[in-house]
Amino acid sequence: MRNELLKNRNHDPRITYRGENATRLDNLTDAVFGIAITLLIFNLTNPNSFADLLTFTKTLPAFLISISFLVLIWNEHLAFSEIYSMNDTWLTILNTIFIALVIFFVYPLRFLTLFLTNNFFNTDIDVSINGDQVPYLMVYFGFVAFALYFVLYLFYQRADKTKQELNLNTFEEFYTKQQKSRLLIMLSMPLLSIIITLIINEFSFIWASVIGGVIYNLYIPLIIIWNKKFKKKSQLHE
């Protein structure tokens, strides 16, 4: 109905959006995300005095960073399920792993929120980490990010395999393959970061932390290149 009223701003007219009405699997996923986002800062501190309230306020900038990681991942799920819809035994299994990883992402993000807040404001929140543990922290985050993007890759892989049942048109087939290559970029950066961090860590944990983090900047040129290619090739389908 909405489609008839206006061309949805983010929607491509060459794609049929099979899952515009949220399925119950979408609802379940949204419920998990909603709780995950809320629990991200809940119980961190229990403000019964005004001083506690001030400490709590200082977590806002770090919280905004943490929450955007979750929303980014949620957005990937939305983008997939809008186009291909989620009702398939395999997708249910993948979605289960996806949900589990999201919940696993919350704890490190809570940790990150507290850690960043301490760095920003020198609060008295108790987070203990030594300099030589930072590389392992980077490996940890890298692993969860890798796993999440790998599951998302498998989502598109599944859509690609069932393209006949889904009646994908030629543009949609092309789109699916392009998304797969985009997610390959997304998942290979954390993997690269893990490997390089672990290698350099043999010599210096400071350089391992720095270079392990800098690697993620490679996302910017790689996604720009992917985007250009995608736009160029997709014009052939008009």
Next chain:
Amino acid sequence: MRNELLKNRNHDPRITYRGENATRLDNLTDAVFGIAITLLIFNLTNPNSFADLLTFTKTLPAFLISISFLVLIWNEHLAFSEIYSMNDTWLTILNTIFIALVIFFVYPLRFLTLFLTNNFFNTDIDVSINGDQVPYLMVYFGFVAFALYFVLYLFYQRADKTKQELNLNTFEEFYTKQQKSRLLIMLSMPLLSIIITLIINEFSFIWASVIGGVIYNLYIPLIIIWNKKFKKKSQLHE
């Protein structure tokens, strides 16, 4: 379908309600609000004896005040998303900040609930605040209220910018602009309250608290004036 059955009581017939079916971003927001409302009083006290249960009961009036702040904000989100629908990269980003601010609103509201309950009933709930901290509490609430209404202003700002893609008719364009001016009123009161509280606080924390609170009463005449203007001008579109 419902539209065909009856004219929705709160809906304006000159407006096309693009987002009548809740999007997944709406669902996510609702999940966060639902959890936020529930956690507003959960864990405040853990009633295992009958005396605890009585203490807990006394939080009801203060809880009703706190919950209405959250529902007011939720209602603003509903009013926007019903008309313009939420599917746009920018709106997703704004909505993320909005969700984060809502969760941040919960903690001070918990604090307010306990504080008001103590004032109403002299309970033994442990909330420590000194008289000279009250102005800062007012600044804190003012800041969160300001930030929430500012994000809501940006929502309408975004709708205004994409009016062509949204196919807004002339009345809808007018409506959007009017909402923007209404939200300017909503966000400027907390800002004014913050500034005046901080200035007067230099001389007397008691007067700072009182005047900082009284300023919010300006909402009443300002919204009445806005409302009159809106009704008058909107008749031209009939």
Next chain:
Amino acid sequence: MRNELLKNRNHDPRITYRGENATRLDNLTDAVFGIAITLLIFNLTNPNSFADLLTFTKTLPAFLISISFLVLIWNEHLAFSEIYSMNDTWLTILNTIFIALVIFFVYPLRFLTLFLTNNFFNTDIDVSINGDQVPYLMVYFGFVAFALYFVLYLFYQRADKTKQELNLNTFEEFYTKQQKSRLLIMLSMPLLSIIITLIINEFSFIWASVIGGVIYNLYIPLIIIWNKKFKKKSQLHE
């Protein structure tokens, strides 16, 4: 769509179901109920040993009683919103109070769950209540039950008032009035129980507890009478 496929089993063909698609206010309410139900037993005990797990198991019968109170109330909300749909400033305000009361219902229900479990199985869960406090516990439950049914009464009152905007047909008008009288029965029993408990408590707390509880049995004949009248009168509308 579903309506075309089959006559919904619980739906009356003489009634137009205006709110068959859940509104966002419904979704928010459902989220609150979902969390309330889950938190009903969560954190009650933290089973890290097998003995704790066994203690926890014993809460199942009491939990089933507590959860059915919540589902009964939820069902009333569903029945109303399916017919009249929830989009109206007044209904939003009433719904806010309704949500708040539901959350307030959870704590006493947690208390009841622990209390009943102790009575059923003599577990070691720590709940302290003296015999002379039982009448006050009955007053407490009576009050929450009264408040919930009173708000539900106001829901139908509101629907009755806006019958013209809702385009209620004659059967629907009749149905609305009948629901109002049913809810009057529902809300007057707790009220009666509170008054009688308080009066008898002056003389004996044991008899106050017993009679205060027995009064709720009046529901059975009263609802049977209401039901007969409703069926008889509703035949005139066929």
Next chain:
Amino acid sequence: MRNELLKNRNHDPRITYRGENATRLDNLTDAVFGIAITLLIFNLTNPNSFADLLTFTKTLPAFLISISFLVLIWNEHLAFSEIYSMNDTWLTILNTIFIALVIFFVYPLRFLTLFLTNNFFNTDIDVSINGDQVPYLMVYFGFVAFALYFVLYLFYQRADKTKQELNLNTFEEFYTKQQKSRLLIMLSMPLLSIIITLIINEFSFIWASVIGGVIYNLYIPLIIIWNKKFKKKSQLHE
């Protein structure tokens, strides 16, 4: 609408999917599942140091096992409500018991998660269970699994009874009966496991634990046989 666009991959064309749009009872159930899944690992450990974070990571494999039990059960609920839709007083009551059992399933699953994690990694999470308690743990799980599948059996039983109101066609009637026999298999295995565990436990708790667990492997041949029969018989309906 979606049905017109493509044949849903998991949907049988001989079945009318009456409940494709989620009812509010579905939404409530999803909210409970979402919270249950999230709370499965929340509060297990509260990682404020990097060492805690590492301990937490080790719960991932056990968590994936626990979460898949919940999703399996959720999937059964989905499969039923998609076909028969959930709006009926009896189904509401059954669904209430179902929700309660799901929440009751979470605690043992949390226990299982910690237990398995300790077995996999020798972490320092505190879970105390003696060898001779393992048979009782198996009885416990067996009971919850039995109760859940029994309620699901009653769901289909209810659908079978109301087949006239539901306008079930001959294939749908056949399908309903087949599902009932499948759920009989599902519920009889835990029952068998409980009985055999209790009997053997008289002689040896080790053998009781081992055989009590091995029995669940009977699921594999039994479901394969059921599946073959179902496919064979269902061809007669083409």
